[in-house]
Amino acid sequence: LTAAEPTAFRTTFLELHSWEQAQFFLGLEQAERLTLYTVLTASEVGNFFDDIDDDDQALPEFLAEMPSKFAAKMLTEMYTDNAVDILEHLDKGTINHLLAQMPQQSALDMRRLLHYEDETAGAIMTTEFIAIAADQTLAAAMVALRANAADAELIYYVYVLDQAQRLAGIISLRDLIVNDQQKMVQEIMNERVISVQVTDDQEEVAQTIRDYNFYAIPVTDDENRLLGIITVDDIIDVIDDEAASDYSGLAGVDVEDTSENPLKAAAKRLPWLVTLLFLGMSTASLINHYESLVSEASVLAVFISLITGTAGNAGTQSLAVAVRRLAFPDQARTFLSSLLAEMVTGVVTGLVTGVTITLVVGFWKHSFILGSVIGLAMCCAIIVANLAGSFIPGLMARLGFDPAVASGPFISTLSDLTSVLIYFSIAQYFVTSFVQH
Amino acid sequence: LTAAEPTAFRTTFLELHSWEQAQFFLGLEQAERLTLYTVLTASEVGNFFDDIDDDDQALPEFLAEMPSKFAAKMLTEMYTDNAVDILEHLDKGTINHLLAQMPQQSALDMRRLLHYEDETAGAIMTTEFIAIAADQTLAAAMVALRANAADAELIYYVYVLDQAQRLAGIISLRDLIVNDQQKMVQEIMNERVISVQVTDDQEEVAQTIRDYNFYAIPVTDDENRLLGIITVDDIIDVIDDEAASDYSGLAGVDVEDTSENPLKAAAKRLPWLVTLLFLGMSTASLINHYESLVSEASVLAVFISLITGTAGNAGTQSLAVAVRRLAFPDQARTFLSSLLAEMVTGVVTGLVTGVTITLVVGFWKHSFILGSVIGLAMCCAIIVANLAGSFIPGLMARLGFDPAVASGPFISTLSDLTSVLIYFSIAQYFVTSFVQH
Numbered sequence: 001l002t003a004a005e006p007t008a009f010r011t012t013f014l015e016l017h018s019w020e021q022a023q024f025f026l027g028l029e030q031a032e033r034l035t036l037y038t039v040l041t042a043s044e045v046g047n048f049f050d051d052i053d054d055d056d057q058a059l060p061e062f063l064a065e066m067p068s069k070f071a072a073k074m075l076t077e078m079y080t081d082n083a084v085d086i087l088e089h090l091d092k093g094t095i096n097h098l099l100a101q102m103p104q105q106s107a108l109d110m111r112r113l114l115h116y117e118d119e120t121a122g123a124i125m126t127t128e129f130i131a132i133a134a135d136q137t138l139a140a141a142m143v144a145l146r147a148n149a150a151d152a153e154l155i156y157y158v159y160v161l162d163q164a165q166r167l168a169g170i171i172s173l174r175d176l177i178v179n180d181q182q183k184m185v186q187e188i189m190n191e192r193v194i195s196v197q198v199t200d201d202q203e204e205v206a207q208t209i210r211d212y213n214f215y216a217i218p219v220t221d222d223e224n225r226l227l228g229i230i231t232v233d234d235i236i237d238v239i240d241d242e243a244a245s246d247y248s249g250l251a252g253v254d255v256e257d258t259s260e261n262p263l264k265a266a267a268k269r270l271p272w273l274v275t276l277l278f279l280g281m282s283t284a285s286l287i288n289h290y291e292s293l294v295s296e297a298s299v300l301a302v303f304i305s306l307i308t309g310t311a312g313n314a315g316t317q318s319l320a321v322a323v324r325r326l327a328f329p330d331q332a333r334t335f336l337s338s339l340l341a342e343m344v345t346g347v348v349t350g351l352v353t354g355v356t357i358t359l360v361v362g363f364w365k366h367s368f369i370l371g372s373v374i375g376l377a378m379c380c381a382i383i384v385a386n387l388a389g390s391f392i393p394g395l396m397a398r399l400g401f402d403p404a405v406a407s408g409p410f411i412s413t414l415s416d417l418t419s420v421l422i423y424f425s426i427a428q429y430f431v432t433s434f435v436q437h
Numbered sequence: 438l439t440a441a442e443p444t445a446f447r448t449t450f451l452e453l454h455s456w457e458q459a460q461f462f463l464g465l466e467q468a469e470r471l472t473l474y475t476v477l478t479a480s481e482v483g484n485f486f487d488d489i490d491d492d493d494q495a496l497p498e499f500l501a502e503m504p505s506k507f508a509a510k511m512l513t514e515m516y517t518d519n520a521v522d523i524l525e526h527l528d529k530g531t532i533n534h535l536l537a538q539m540p541q542q543s544a545l546d547m548r549r550l551l552h553y554e555d556e557t558a559g560a561i562m563t564t565e566f567i568a569i570a571a572d573q574t575l576a577a578a579m580v581a582l583r584a585n586a587a588d589a590e591l592i593y594y595v596y597v598l599d600q601a602q603r604l605a606g607i608i609s610l611r612d613l614i615v616n617d618q619q620k621m622v623q624e625i626m627n628e629r630v631i632s633v634q635v636t637d638d639q640e641e642v643a644q645t646i647r648d649y650n651f652y653a654i655p656v657t658d659d660e661n662r663l664l665g666i667i668t669v670d671d672i673i674d675v676i677d678d679e680a681a682s683d684y685s686g687l688a689g690v691d692v693e694d695t696s697e698n699p700l701k702a703a704a705k706r707l708p709w710l711v712t713l714l715f716l717g718m719s720t721a722s723l724i725n726h727y728e729s730l731v732s733e734a735s736v737l738a739v740f741i742s743l744i745t746g747t748a749g750n751a752g753t754q755s756l757a758v759a760v761r762r763l764a765f766p767d768q769a770r771t772f773l774s775s776l777l778a779e780m781v782t783g784v785v786t787g788l789v790t791g792v793t794i795t796l797v798v799g800f801w802k803h804s805f806i807l808g809s810v811i812g813l814a815m816c817c818a819i820i821v822a823n824l825a826g827s828f829i830p831g832l833m834a835r836l837g838f839d840p841a842v843a844s845g846p847f848i849s850t851l852s853d854l855t856s857v858l859i860y861f862s863i864a865q866y867f868v869t870s871f872v873q874h
Contacts, residue, residue, distance in 0.1 A: 004731055007816065015629065016629075017629065017631060017649060019648050019649045019650070031798060039515045040858045051648075051649075051650065106787035110666075125540060127532045142614070145614065146614055146615055147613050149614055149615050150611075150615060151590060154608075154652075155610070155611050155614075156593050156652075160573070160776065173592070173593075173610060174586050174587075174592050175594075177579070177583055177586055178583055178586050178587060191451075192452065192454065194454060197580075200591065210673055211456050212454060212456045213456070213488065213653055213670040215591075215593075215669070216753070226446050232652070232669050232670070232673075233650040233669070235649055235673075236669075236673065236676065237618075237670075239673065239676060239677070239680075240676070241682075243676075243677075243680035243683075243684070245760075246680075246684060247680070247683060247757065247761070248685065250687050250688060250845070251687060251722065251754055251756070251758070251845070252750060252753065252754060253752050261778070262759045262778040262779070262781035262782040262785070263781070263782075263785060264754070264788075265758070265778070265782045266781075266782045266785035268787045269751070269754050269782070269786055270785075270786055271678070272750070272754070273747065273750060273754075273786055273790055273819075274789070274790060274793060275748055276746070276747065276750050277743070277793065277794060279792060280742070280743045280746050280747060281797065282740050283742050283746070284740055285739075287741075288736075288739045290741060291735050291736065291738070292729070292735075295732065296736035298728050298731045298732035299725075299728065299736070300737065300738075301724060301728070301731045301735070301737075301738035301741065302721050302722075302724045302725045303721055304722050304724075304738065304741050304742055304746050305717070305721070305741055305742060306717045306718065306720065306721045307856060308742050308745075309713070309717050309720070309745070309749075309849065309850055310710065310713065310714055310717060310745070311828055312746075312846075312849065312859070313689060313709070313710060313713050313751075313846040313849070313850070314706070314710060315686055316688050316689065316844075316845060316846060317689060317706050317710075320685065320688030321702070324684070336514070337641030339595050339700070341699040342699070342700070343599075343699075344703075345699040345700075345703045346704045346709075346803070348699070348700060348703035349638065349703045349706055349710055351716060352703075352707055352711070353707070353710055353711060356711060356714065357714060360643065360718065382710075385732055387512065408687070408688070408753060408754060409749075409750040409754075412746065412749065413644070413746055413750070415789075416589060416742050416746050420742060428692070435543070436498065
């Protein structure tokens with residue numbers, strides 16, 4: 001298709017939505033892509049490059065295979081935030097080489113954005129916004145808007161600057177259109193602008209945009225100068241990443257690898273598995289310590305996995321709630337009060353589960369003493385696992401670590417250790433009562 | 438504040454952003470809220486009710502405490518989708534009573550939206566969009582837009598209808614402003630409209646909006662008549678809910694309960710814990726079956742929790758990837774090919790972990806036969822757990838169940854059973870070789 005009739009192809013291709021163009025592009029072989037670069041202009045390619053997910057591993061490869069002038073032009077035509085997302089994946093030499101071939105202003109903008117730390121407002125903002133002066137009529141503002149609309153990423157909000165280029169107000173395009181065109185901008189602008197600081201964490205920005213249902217939010221420096229805007233589509237990516245990271249924390253696996261090749265996937269999972277294996281060895285040596293007890297009452301072995309498994313499940317539940325609570329803080333609860341609440345939950349679930357298993361084991365093994373040992377051990381193990389699941393992520397967050405490090409498997413493996421310790425301590429105390437022969 | 442100087446309060450309050458007004462309102466006592474309803478108009482109250490999270494449990498209570506005329510007026514002033522979200526929480530009698538006091542058109546719109554099934558495009562769309570005819574100039578369209586802009590939820594996209602009220606095209610406000618005002622709408626409108634069907638699942642809608650980076654998407658019936666639009670802020674809620682449900686699936690707990698009281702939390706977690714306890718009993722009775730083997734070689738008890746724990750961890754990792762893959766399907770992989778990939782991953786992780794533990798146990802217990810038994814059992818248990826974690830959610834999805842039902846704790850508990858079976862079968866076969874005395 002690409003080779004035979006370039007003009008017909010161009011027409012069909014350009015009728016597609018840019019996201020569909022991107023999907024088509026991603027399905028091509030290298031030879032076909034090289035042809036594509038000759039059929040389309042840099043600006044047309046940049047248009048759909050804006051719609052390629054910036055996590056895509058192949059982006060640097062695409063850039064490398066383009067003539068470098070074409071690549072520089074294409075990046076200039078993209079929205080600055082997306083172009084910078086691509087540049088971040090390249091080495092320093094390539095970045096400088098590309099920036100050198102761009103118009104000065106674009107290169108300057110990108111160089112500035114490249115400096116902001118990852119995961120801050122500055123790193124995800126774009127510089128293509130519309131700013132106007134306060135002392136003009138709406139009609140004059142509309143003329144300014146028309147002139148700049150084509151380049152802006154979102155024209156729904158128009159930002160009003162004072163003489164010192166500080167953010168003085170905001171007008172929605174709706175207000176600009178609906179009001180009498182002879183009114184002055186400063187009359188109708190909203191002076192209570194909700195903005196974020198360029199150094200703010202991207203998750204705070206996401207939370208603000210969600211709370212206020214904004215389509216975009218202005219980003220300012222500490223002197224309230226407008227540096228850029230962050231649009232809601234970038235925030236959706238942040239929310240996704242955040243959810244994915246909570247999720248992988250719970251599973252002890254980097255879930256970005258859904259389409260990874262199986263060997264790479266194994267390489268990513270093994271460090272976790274082997275670390276936990278060695279942590280699990282401490283449980284094994286604890287049981288080893290009680291081996292004489294087990295050989296005396298081998299029935300104890302029957303319930304090891306039941307007690308560790310149930311406590312692990314309870315710990316995972318409480319961990320999930322704790323991590324979620326850290327992501328969406330609840331003003332009404334302090335760390336201590338949620339720990340206390342978790343303890344009450346642990347005692348209740350522990351008691352119910354403990355009594356249930358006491359009865360089941362009591363009838364099954366015709367020994368309510370054995371049943372009570374299992375039940376008591378399970379109750380205590382659940383309470384401890386619940387507390388650990390709730391306490392550890394909170395502690396990590398307080399110490400400045402990522403709470404997701406306290407992953408689900410880690411909590412389960414840790415709770416195996418405490419459960420076994422509780423189980424055999426209790427069993428040892430009562431063993432003479434239920435071993436008759 | 439509220440009681441003393443109503444006028445001063447009004448001025449201060451109305452200067453706040455509607456989300457801040459909502460937060461203030463949610464912090465009031467009932468008596469204060471009742472005063473507030475007299476100080477503010479129904480339309481002013483409706484304005485910030487749009488910003489109260491529709492999951493808020495207190496919404497029906499707020500509506501009940503308002504004079505019913507006031508409540509009806511307020512709901513009319515809200516965006517239809519948000520008003521309907523509130524109505525859904527009320528009983529039929531109250532709904533009818535409120536709808537009866539609304540203007541006919543609003544009542545009709547809401548009644549229609551109430552009929553759409555939960556979690557479909559129809560249930561989350563709003564009917565406040567801007568639609569214009571194709572055969573007019575842009576200048577005339579701008580006049581129509583000005584007249585309707587105040588009521589629309591989002592005016593960034595203007596929808597173009599043909600004579601039969603079918604969706605014929607779309608114009609962004611940007612194009613409307615930038616182009617020559619004497620051009621005809623049909624000349625510049627985009628005829629390739631990406632839309633969703635009213636019966637589509639909300640997750641499909643979310644995916645489309647994310648892929649295309651839209652701020653809103655039109656919703657049509659099967660004859661392409663425009664029924665409503667879905668805006669990106671509603672989609673953020675869908676994405677959040679979806680992430681929360683995947684997350685709770687992995688943990689076996691409803692994580693919506695982060696601020697629940699501890700007894701309610703216990704009541705929610707217990708069904709899971711007790712169900713899994715009974716599933717765990719099958720593992721216990723399996724070990725019971727091998728009790729004579731354990732009393733003969735009590736060293737076997739030492740490694741039960743290590744093998745079940747490690748296999749459980751591996752199963753959780755593979756489950757997380759599988760659930761994630763179902764949420765973001767990968768065209769390049771079929772169900773079978775991802776199962777195969779997971780098997781390769783399982784064999785590699787199983788072999789590495791197995792060899793590691795063989796060496797550790799071999800040196801620790803001075804018996805490489807025992808080490809090999811543990812290693813072999815662990816390798817097999819990991820492969821089986823990996824396959825189960827990958828296969829079960831896919832199977833559930835194919836059978837039409839929610840794959841999140843195959844939660845993390847469920848997979849771990851199931852893998853306990855298979856791991857123990859594998860472990861003791863292998864151990865029984867070799868027991869004579871490592872038990873000398």
